[in-house]
Structures are given as structure tokens and as C-alpha cells.
Amino acid sequence: xxxxxxxxxxxxxxxDEQTKGMIRRALLKAVAIPGxxxxxxxxxxxxxxxxxxxxxxxxxxxxxxxxxxxVIDQGADDTTNAVSIRAFFRDLTGVATTERTExxxxxxTRHRIPETPLHEDQILVYQxxxxxxxxxIEPSEVETRKMHALEDYGVMHIKLYEDIAQFGHIxxxxxxxVRVNGRYVMDPSPIPKFDNPKMDHxxxxxxxxxxxxxxxxxxxxxxxxxxLDFADHPFEVQRWDQCCAICGATDSFLDEVILDDQGGHTxxxxxxxxxxxxxxxQEEKA
Amino acid sequence: MYVAVKGGERAIAxxxxxxxKRRRGAPETPEIGVAxxxxxxxxxxxxxxxEGSVYDRELAALAIKQAAGDLVEAIFLxxxxxxxxxxxxxxxxxxxxxxxxxxxxxxxYKDLPxxxxxxxxxxxxxxxxxxxxxxxxxxxxxxxxxxTVDTAPAASQPPPTPxxxxxLEREGLMIxxxxxxxxxxxxxxxxxxxxxxxxxxxxxxxxxxxxxxxxLGYSTQRGYGRNHPFAGEIRIGEVEVEIVPEELGFPIxxxxxxxxxxxxxxxxxxxDDGEVRFTRGYGLGLGQCERKAMAMALVDRAxxxxxxxxxxxxxxxxxxxxxxxxxxxxxxxxxSHLKLPHYVDFQSELELLRxxxxxxxxxxxxxPA
Numbered sequence: 001x002x003x004x005x006x007x008x009x010x011x012x013x014x015x016d017e018q019t020k021g022m023i024r025r026a027l028l029k030a031v032a033i034p035g036x037x038x039x040x041x042x043x044x045x046x047x048x049x050x051x052x053x054x055x056x057x058x059x060x061x062x063x064x065x066x067x068x069x070x071v072i073d074q075g076a077d078d079t080t081n082a083v084s085i086r087a088f089f090r091d092l093t094g095v096a097t098t099e100r101t102e103x104x105x106x107x108x109t110r111h112r113i114p115e116t117p118l119h120e121d122q123i124l125v126y127q128x129x130x131x132x133x134x135x136x137i138e139p140s141e142v143e144t145r146k147m148h149a150l151e152d153y154g155v156m157h158i159k160l161y162e163d164i165a166q167f168g169h170i171x172x173x174x175x176x177x178v179r180v181n182g183r184y185v186m187d188p189s190p191i192p193k194f195d196n197p198k199m200d201h202x203x204x205x206x207x208x209x210x211x212x213x214x215x216x217x218x219x220x221x222x223x224x225x226x227x228l229d230f231a232d233h234p235f236e237v238q239r240w241d242q243c244c245a246i247c248g249a250t251d252s253f254l255d256e257v258i259l260d261d262q263g264g265h266t267x268x269x270x271x272x273x274x275x276x277x278x279x280x281x282q283e284e285k286a
Numbered sequence: 287m288y289v290a291v292k293g294g295e296r297a298i299a300x301x302x303x304x305x306x307k308r309r310r311g312a313p314e315t316p317e318i319g320v321a322x323x324x325x326x327x328x329x330x331x332x333x334x335x336x337e338g339s340v341y342d343r344e345l346a347a348l349a350i351k352q353a354a355g356d357l358v359e360a361i362f363l364x365x366x367x368x369x370x371x372x373x374x375x376x377x378x379x380x381x382x383x384x385x386x387x388x389x390x391x392x393x394x395y396k397d398l399p400x401x402x403x404x405x406x407x408x409x410x411x412x413x414x415x416x417x418x419x420x421x422x423x424x425x426x427x428x429x430x431x432x433x434t435v436d437t438a439p440a441a442s443q444p445p446p447t448p449x450x451x452x453x454l455e456r457e458g459l460m461i462x463x464x465x466x467x468x469x470x471x472x473x474x475x476x477x478x479x480x481x482x483x484x485x486x487x488x489x490x491x492x493x494x495x496x497x498x499x500x501x502l503g504y505s506t507q508r509g510y511g512r513n514h515p516f517a518g519e520i521r522i523g524e525v526e527v528e529i530v531p532e533e534l535g536f537p538i539x540x541x542x543x544x545x546x547x548x549x550x551x552x553x554x555x556x557x558d559d560g561e562v563r564f565t566r567g568y569g570l571g572l573g574q575c576e577r578k579a580m581a582m583a584l585v586d587r588a589x590x591x592x593x594x595x596x597x598x599x600x601x602x603x604x605x606x607x608x609x610x611x612x613x614x615x616x617x618x619x620x621x622s623h624l625k626l627p628h629y630v631d632f633q634s635e636l637e638l639l640r641x642x643x644x645x646x647x648x649x650x651x652x653x654p655a
Binding site for chain 1: 294295297298362365366368369370372474475476477478479480481606610615616618619620621622623626627628629630631633634635636637638641642645646
């Protein structure tokens, strides 16, 4: 078997094997305790912190030569950072890459879950900026770890309640907190709450890496993921009056595109692969 | 159809080409060499080595060249290289008492065993721009000093130069530092947990941003966590690095490091045994980095607040705040990530804001005043 060409002087997928082993041990623990933030010896990566170093370390630890990698940012394969991360792994692993959601075995994402439902043989790796869902209520890590240990999540419900009292709505539209497997409150990373329902009982393994904060957590396949809410204010997702201006989808997350300086705007799918696939199918039929 | 502007591989490649061109500057000026940076911008190299956590002048100089002089970017480059290096062994602790002294001053004693050695310092220079440096070629050599100064380190280990704080410790006036013999923490291998162990704290401070630590140290002098510091001793020089190979069982010297060490004498407190003693702060960095070492010592002392029965109310005294924000590679990364697209999150906020406003409008219509 001929190994794919990778950059000279570097190990397959950049990290050394000891580091990969350390990350895999943290991943196993994370999978065993769904939603629990496992501290890990996060390494410096050749990309800046906040640009996906956690997700990249997780991907580097699990990627194999037979994997097919897809990288998205804001749902799109062609945003600059997605291009850059995909190029990094192509350069340092030589594995195949794709933009097609259903072809990928490993998907690294920032801020979205693909619209196309994932299946059992896929792993979704999230880039996480702030893994601690309680951080904006309690800045101290010492305190928040204690709160998780004691399942003391009252403050989170108070925050949501205060939103309703003030705005009539829960004023969190992305990074909307979830409860995993009936135990840990978890930050789903800054995905729009539109994507939250896709996490629930997903057949795919979901892994979360926070590089700067040095935490890994996971949602194993077919695990309950509930978005926090109240009986009289049930969780709901974003809706648009418009459909996608390119493919006509009414069920996808839409990005607003400004057309002029007169307030003219239109909406298009944030998931570029979903949009392209729909368009191709329509052209086939026509 | 309007096509959303999104970056592609070609745009990135073109931006990198432009960056390389800008870094090189006007082609008619001679290109700067890594050796020139090492020799003539030596203090920049020292800062990059300290905060980049790699003692290698050539690599640090290369990073500065590649980063076009942006030192935080250079530190980042060096850290990203460091992360790929295998670890062979841990060295023995360096012994700064046996330093080849290049500079050594104490602000607490006029004279002391080993003497005061001013060494190369900006202290006492007049900060007047020297226009003679504008001229091409070498400026006129200064008059040779009346005595020749031996700058080359001697081949053998120099005689020990006793440390000021050790002298005070021997008199029982200074709180002691004790080696508990524990394996020191390595925050580059294991994530920090709070409260931190002292070794993790000192490691984070050495790697911490000089500007951030300087401001925090300064804030303690202005009343936010006052700790009454004296510069007990600052010393700069080469120290030997020893390892004990398993197959030999005794230490051998593998090289030398130039380090800057600062120990502060701080306000006294009554200790557990009922005695009153001075407290202390410790700062260390690679190369010549006096400002950093002093700032680090001030912050190290401030972070001992709770050990000395002080209430930790000021920023410099709060370990989790200081240590989790002092790393400039982490900080610069997370601040700069705001440049990445946030279309999806912003769209979610837009949609919510519009819905709240729409709900308020329709409520207003139903309920005429």
C-alpha cells in the first residue's frame, strides 16, 4: 500500500502519535460521559486559537487514511477558513476531501450542522470557542465545575426566564444550551438554535473540541439532546417567510444577502452543498 | 442572480503572495538576514524565545523575519513549531547561583558579595535619538574602556554569586522557598486547573504576554493589590543546563542558556510561627528580558495573596483571571477570530430582533393608547 503524499518532516495529520493517543483517551472519556467537558492537554496548532484548533486536534487524532473529509464554516465549504483547514489536512494527511455531505466520513464544522441528515458511519467534529454553557453567568471555572458536579443548573433557567420577562422570548438564538442524556447541560457550540433538533438522537457521533480552553466533549450516537425551555415557552427554531432564492428550499437555514444600499435583500441557503444538490436534482427533473 | 462573496483558494493564495511581497519591502533595499536579526535585534529575539518557550536564537530570528517584525505573530510561529518537537528528557533545575554574571544589580543594598555589575542596559541612557545611526556604515567606535571587560564566559563553572534573598533568608527575615520535590507541572502537556500549583503558575507567567504582565504589575504599584516591592536582585547571564542520562546516572552539561532572573523583596507579614518576615516574588525569562522578569515577579507575589492572608480583590491577585488571559497566542487568536464570518449567528440575532420588534408593534396596534 502506498501512503498518500504528505508534507515532509511532519507526522501524518501533524500531531505526534503520543499526542493523538492522549486526545483519543480524552475522547473515549467524553463519549462515556455524554456532555461532560473533559480537560485535555490541548496543543498549539499552526492556526490561531479561536480559528478551530480544538476541532482540528480532534480531527487530527481520529482521521485515518481511508477517511473522506468535509470541512464547513457557516454551512459553506468555500468560506476562507474552511478552505484553509481542508487544505491543511490535505497537505498533512493526503486523504480524500469532498463537499458532499453524504460522501464524507468525517465532517469538521464551525457554526452549522449540515441540512442533509447524517448517518451512522459519520463523525461530526465541532469547533468550540467557549465550551462552558454557564460561562456567561459565572466567569470562574472553579465555580462552574462545581455547578456541573452538583447538577446545579438553576441559574441557567433563571437567565432564560429573565429573557422572557424582558423580551417576551428566550433571547438566545445561537449556542442555545442543551441537556444531554438527562444529565449535563452542554454548549452545542455557536450553531443557530435551528440546528439544535438535529443533535437529538443523531445516528452520527458528535465530537466537540475547544483548543484554547483545552476541553473535549461528546454526544454519542442516538443520545437524547434536549434544548432547555419551559412548559409555557417551549423551544422553537428560527423560521423565515422567504425561501432560498437559488434552490427554493423552505426547510433550510437561510443567510441574508444584501442587494443594495436601499434595504433590498434576499435569502439563500447557508448550507452550500444542500443548495447545490437540490438545484442539480431540479435540473435533472426539468 | 447575485452571488454571495465568499473566499476561495485563489483569493487566499493571492493574499499570501501579496503578504510575501510586503514582507520583503522595496526590492532595492537589501534583504535582512536571520543572523542580522539575531545579532542586531537581539532583545526582540529574547522576547520571542521567552514567550515562544523555545531557546533557539536562530529559529526565533527566523520567526521575526517571517512575521515582518510582528513579535506576537513570531511568538505564535515559534509555539506552533515547538508543539511538533519530541521531548527527550527533563533537565535538572538550572542553578542561577552559579551564573556567568553579565549584569547583576540589587536595589536593596549599596554593595553586596559579588558586587553590582551594570552590564549592557538602557538604564541611565538619555533617550535621545542618535541620528548617527541613520548613516550607512559603522558609526565611530566609542573610546575603549580603560579596563578591558571580559565578556566571554569562562570555560569552567564560575564561583557562586550569593543571592540577596538567600542572605535575608539565612537571617530569618525572608520567608523561605522550599522545593517540595514534586514533578513540576507542564501546562503545555496538561491543561491548567485552578487553583494552580505554583510551578504551573510560574510557567504560565513566563509564557505570558509581557505587556499584559507589565500592566498588571504596574497596577499593584498603584494600589490594586499593593505588595510593597523592592528589586531585591536582578541578574542576567549564562547558566549551564544539565541532564542525568539514565544509562550514566550522573549529571552532564548539555549546553548553556542566557536567562534573566528577578527576585523581589515584598512587604512583611506575620507567619504561622508568629514571626514577621518579608514575602517574595519570582520572575525568570530567556535571554535579556528585564522588564518581563520584573513584571512577572510583581504578579507572582500578587498571586500569593491568599497564602499571606490578603483578600484577593484586585485583578493581579486573581489567579484564574491572570493565568487564563496572560497568553498572547491564545488572546490574539480569539480576538482575531472575530474576523471570521459569523453570518449564521448574526442572521439568528437579526431574525430574533425583528421578531421581538414585530411582536411589540402588533401588541401596540391591538392596544391603542
